[in-house]
Amino acid sequence: MGFALRKEDLPNYTYEDYVLWEGKWELIDGIPYAMSPSPSGGHQWTCGKLYAQFDKELSTCKTCFVSLPMDWKISDATVLQPDLFVACFDFKDKKFITKKPELIVEALSPSNRNKDIVVKHRIYQEQGVKYYVVVDIVNSSYIIYQLNGKEYKAVKKGSKGGYTFDLGKCKAKIDFSKIW
Numbered sequence: 001m002g003f004a005l006r007k008e009d010l011p012n013y014t015y016e017d018y019v020l021w022e023g024k025w026e027l028i029d030g031i032p033y034a035m036s037p038s039p040s041g042g043h044q045w046t047c048g049k050l051y052a053q054f055d056k057e058l059s060t061c062k063t064c065f066v067s068l069p070m071d072w073k074i075s076d077a078t079v080l081q082p083d084l085f086v087a088c089f090d091f092k093d094k095k096f097i098t099k100k101p102e103l104i105v106e107a108l109s110p111s112n113r114n115k116d117i118v119v120k121h122r123i124y125q126e127q128g129v130k131y132y133v134v135v136d137i138v139n140s141s142y143i144i145y146q147l148n149g150k151e152y153k154a155v156k157k158g159s160k161g162g163y164t165f166d167l168g169k170c171k172a173k174i175d176f177s178k179i180w
Contacts, residue, residue, distance in 0.1 A: 014076045030077040036111050042137045043107045047083050049179040050105055054172055061170035064088045071096035083107045088167055102167045103131040125152050131165055140180045
């Protein structure tokens with residue numbers, strides 16, 4: 001006879017525990033999630049190409065900054081590391097951020113696909129992140145979600161073409177044709 005684990009049966013970890021762990025982890029509602037040991041070349045290439053475009057587009061903006069993975073401490077029980085994010089506040093001297101970014105990009109890989117499409121989508125939506133971009137490296141495609149009220153709406157998807165992200169004081173026009 002089998003049994004089902006319930007969330008309340010699992011250990012509940014905090015940021016204090018998280019900072020002691022070796023390797024790459026994310027913490028969601030007190031539950032640790034191991035991250036891939038090392039992203040694939042396609043993952044790194046795509047994120048690098050997107051970073052370069054966002055960095056160039058925002059080079060004259062004094063309030064918006066782009067970053068590759070860095071801890072976002074949402075609460076003591078939830079710490080995420082988006083593949084790329086744009087924040088409209090200065091975080092260069094910080095160990096982690098606590099404010100929400102305006103835009104987050106997650107590049108899918110086989111090991112994180114469900115977490116990024118379902119779990120992180122929900123968290124980013126609940127936290128009020130204006131844009132959530134999911135990049136599928138295997139299929140050379142993307143989906144851009146924009147917060148509409150309290151829910152994300154897919155505003156563009158495909159494999160080519162451009163999109164202008166309105167980040168308030170700054171805008172960034174990204175050509176997705178250049179990332180594959």
